[in-house]
Amino acid sequence: MKYIRVRALCVGLTLTTILTGAVCAQDFPTKNITVIVPFPPGGINDAAVRILQPEMEKRLGKSIIIDNRAGAGGAVGTQAVVRSAPDGYTLLAVASSHAVAPAVNPNLSYDTVKDLVPIVMIARDPMLFLVNSKVQAKDLREFVALAKSKPGVLNYSSPGFGSQTQFITELFKSKAGVQIQHVPFRGGAPALQAVIAGDVDFSVLSGQVSLPHIEAGSIRAIALGGSARDQRVPNAPTVAEEGYKDVEAIQWIGLLAPAKTPAPIIARLNGVVNESLADKGVREKLAIQGMTGLGGTPEVLGEAIENEVKLWKEIARTTGMKLGE
Numbered sequence: 001m002k003y004i005r006v007r008a009l010c011v012g013l014t015l016t017t018i019l020t021g022a023v024c025a026q027d028f029p030t031k032n033i034t035v036i037v038p039f040p041p042g043g044i045n046d047a048a049v050r051i052l053q054p055e056m057e058k059r060l061g062k063s064i065i066i067d068n069r070a071g072a073g074g075a076v077g078t079q080a081v082v083r084s085a086p087d088g089y090t091l092l093a094v095a096s097s098h099a100v101a102p103a104v105n106p107n108l109s110y111d112t113v114k115d116l117v118p119i120v121m122i123a124r125d126p127m128l129f130l131v132n133s134k135v136q137a138k139d140l141r142e143f144v145a146l147a148k149s150k151p152g153v154l155n156y157s158s159p160g161f162g163s164q165t166q167f168i169t170e171l172f173k174s175k176a177g178v179q180i181q182h183v184p185f186r187g188g189a190p191a192l193q194a195v196i197a198g199d200v201d202f203s204v205l206s207g208q209v210s211l212p213h214i215e216a217g218s219i220r221a222i223a224l225g226g227s228a229r230d231q232r233v234p235n236a237p238t239v240a241e242e243g244y245k246d247v248e249a250i251q252w253i254g255l256l257a258p259a260k261t262p263a264p265i266i267a268r269l270n271g272v273v274n275e276s277l278a279d280k281g282v283r284e285k286l287a288i289q290g291m292t293g294l295g296g297t298p299e300v301l302g303e304a305i306e307n308e309v310k311l312w313k314e315i316a317r318t319t320g321m322k323l324g325e
Contacts, residue, residue: 026264028088028264028265028268029060029061029062029088029089030062031062031089032062032063032064032065032089033060033062033063033064033065033088033089033090033091034064034065034066034067034089034090034091035049035064035065035066035067035091035092035093035255036067036068036069036077036078036080036081036090036091036092036093037049037066037067037068037069037077037093038069038070038071038074038075038076038077038078038092038094039068039070039074039077039095039159039186039187039188040068040070040186040187040189040190041068041189042187042188042189042209043095043159043187043188043189043206043209044095044125044188044206044208044209044251044253044289044291045093045094045095045253046066046068046093047208047209047289047291048093048122048123048253048286048289048291049064049066049093049122049253049255050066051282051285051286051289052122052273052276052277052282053066055275055276055279055281055282056272056273056276059272059275059276060272070186070187071186072160072161072162073097073101073105073159073160073161073162073163074094074095074097074098074101074160074162074163075101075105075108075109075110075162077092078092078094078098078110078116079109079110081116081256081257081258082109082110082115082116082258082259083258084258085258086257086258086259086260086261086262087261087262087265088257088261088262088265088266088268088269090257090258091119091255091256091257091269092116092255092256092257093122093253093254093255093256094253094254094255094256095164095251095252095253096164096250096251096252096253096308097159097162097163097164097165097167097251098112098254098256098305099112099304099305099308099309099312100162100163100164100167100308100312101162102309102312102313103162103167103309103312103313103315103316103321104161104162104166104167104312104316104321105161105162112305112309113305113306113309114259115258115259116256116257116258116259117256117257117258117259117260117261117266117298117302118254118255118256118298118299118300118301118302118305119254119255119256119257119266119269119270119273119298119301120254120255120269120270120273120274120295120296120297120298120300120301121252121253121254121294121295121296121300121301121304122252122253122254122255122273122277122293122294122295123252123253123277123286123291123292123293123294124250124251124252124253124291124292124294125206125207125208125250125251125252125253125289125290125291125292126207126224126225126226126230126249126250126251126290127164127165127168127204127205127206127207127224127225127226127249127250127251128204128205128206128207128210128214128221128223128224128225128233128236129143129172129202129204129221129222129223129224129225129236129239129249130192130195130202130203130204130205130210130214130219130220130221130222131143131195131201131202131219131220131222132195132196132198132200132201132202132218132219132220133217133218133219133220134198135201135202135220137222138220138222139222139223139236139237139242140222140223140237140239140242140244141242141243142222143202143222144176144178147176147178147179147180148177148178151178151179152179152180152181154180154181154201154202155180155181155182155183155200155201155202156169156180156181156182156183156200156201156202156203156204157183157184157185157190157191157192157194157195157199157200157202157203158182158183158184158185158191158203159184159185159186159187159188159190159191159205160184160185160186160187161184163184164249164251165188165191165203165204165205166182166184167312167315167316167321168204168225168247168249169182169202169203169204170182170319170321171246171247171315171319172204172239172244172247174319175244175246175247176244180201180202183199183200188205188206188209189209191203191205192205192209192210192213192219195219196213196218196219204225204249206251206290207230207232207233207289207290207291208289208290208291211232211233211290214233221233221235221236222236223236223237223238223239223242224236224237224238224239225238225239225247225248225249225250226238226248226249226250227240227248232290252294252304253291254301254304254305255269255273255301256301257269266298270297270298273295274295274296277293277294277295278295
């Protein structure tokens with residue numbers, strides 16, 4: 001009898017939880033929503049969320065407040081979301097560097113997979129291998145030759161320690177056999193500005209931040225990180241064409257919530273983002289920024305994060321890359 005009473009109580013609690021979640025989703029949102037971007041303004045995830053913002057506000061009937069909290073390669077802003085109430089009112093807009101961080105920083109104060117729940121994959125963007133316009137290299141092969149002729153002299157910028165840019169560049173260095181010094185910044189925009197100013201020679205960054213400056217002639221794209229050429233940079237070969245088939249550089253942008261956020265609220269937010277991404281104006285604005293809108297189920301984003309965390313950890317092990325290098 002005790003077992004039956006306990007089992008009945010558990011079923012009752014489960015049913016109550018489901019019903020409460022359904023009520024929350026029905027009323028959600030009753031106040032403004034904050035989306036934390038764990039990098040400074042101007043980066044790829046910041047741009048994607050700001051493009052979505054008006055359409056999401058229209059569908060939710062509440063304001064979307066974008067809060068840029070940079071620091072520690074995205075860990076500061078991410079930690080703020082992990083510690084927030086799991087009620088759907090504090091969300092996290094990440095780029096794919098989110099899945100890189102655990103590979104180089106085993107001391108993160110949160111579990112990338114367990115402490116956050118996926119909402120939706122927003123967009124993707126092939127990254128570009130860039131040099132300052134004064135660097136004497138028109139493609140990646142020439143840049144490798146230049147770097148080998150000046151070991152340890154050339155340098156590269158990144159949005160911070162543990163960023164995807166750092167990870168990809170370190171992997172590229174190991175494959176190409178070159179020595180290039182790392183200069184970290186706090187975000188993609190300042191990392192790009194360092195290339196434009198000639199303070200650093202090289203970087204791997206999104207088309208979203210770099211295309212206007214490529215068109216202006218202040219920087220040059222010497223390779224493309226995707227599997228196919230891009231008409232926006234017709235003279236840039238793919239990294240695979242340049243002989244580095246194991247080096248891929250593609251960013252994605254995703255929206256996450258704290259773990260234990262009720263499933264009905266996740267479903268509501270997922271639907272709103274998917275509807276917003278279906279808007280022609282949103283797709284066109286993303287395309288102008290070099291991004292392709294994606295959407296889909298929460299599971300698509302969740303699987304991407306889990307798979308990439310494993311992938312980057314394995315690459316970190318084989319390259320010997322550690323935080324702060």
